[in-house]
Amino acid sequence: MRLIKAISNGFKNYANINGVSNRGxxxxxxxxxxxxxCITLIVDGAFFGPWIANLSGQEVMAFDQDAxxxxxLVSLFLLLIPTLTVAIRRVQDAGFSKWWILIGLTxxxxxxxxxxxxxxxxxxxxxxx
Numbered sequence: 001m002r003l004i005k006a007i008s009n010g011f012k013n014y015a016n017i018n019g020v021s022n023r024g025x026x027x028x029x030x031x032x033x034x035x036x037x038c039i040t041l042i043v044d045g046a047f048f049g050p051w052i053a054n055l056s057g058q059e060v061m062a063f064d065q066d067a068x069x070x071x072x073l074v075s076l077f078l079l080l081i082p083t084l085t086v087a088i089r090r091v092q093d094a095g096f097s098k099w100w101i102l103i104g105l106t107x108x109x110x111x112x113x114x115x116x117x118x119x120x121x122x123x124x125x126x127x128x129x
Contacts, residue, residue, distance in 0.1 A: 003028045013089070014082040020093035021086050022121050029086045033079050037072065044069045093121040 006028035013019070021029075049067030053060035060067045088098045094116045103109030 003032065007032050010082045010086050014085060017085050017088045017098060019089055020121065021089035022093060023090070023118070026086055026090040026117060029083070033083055036079070037075060040072045040075045041069065044071045087117075091116055094119040095122040 002024060006025040009021070009025055010029045010032070045063040045067065047062075048071050049069055050060045050062050050064065052070060053064075053067050084101070087104075088101050091100050091113075092098055096116055100113070100116065104113045
């Protein structure tokens, strides 16, 4: 039930960078994103990619590397903003400024950001959050 609540909160607050997101909501949201993108990659590789390629005249088999993956690409872009906002709220819950999310743009900055994501939150959470 908590996974469904985390997904609901992720979509409900897709543009809200104010507030906090606890560890459970953050990690359940990432679990949802990973599962959803894996499913779209499988569907893309098995059905849509070869179908779109065959419409354009290419001979492409299922799960071919050259098949277009439009469904996965669209899904990735649709989930990008909600994932960033959940991550920003998680950083704020750990007691850091929202600008700390920018250290993830560097390779070495991903390590401290991952540590921040694992930190216990500093703010009190209610059942509505």
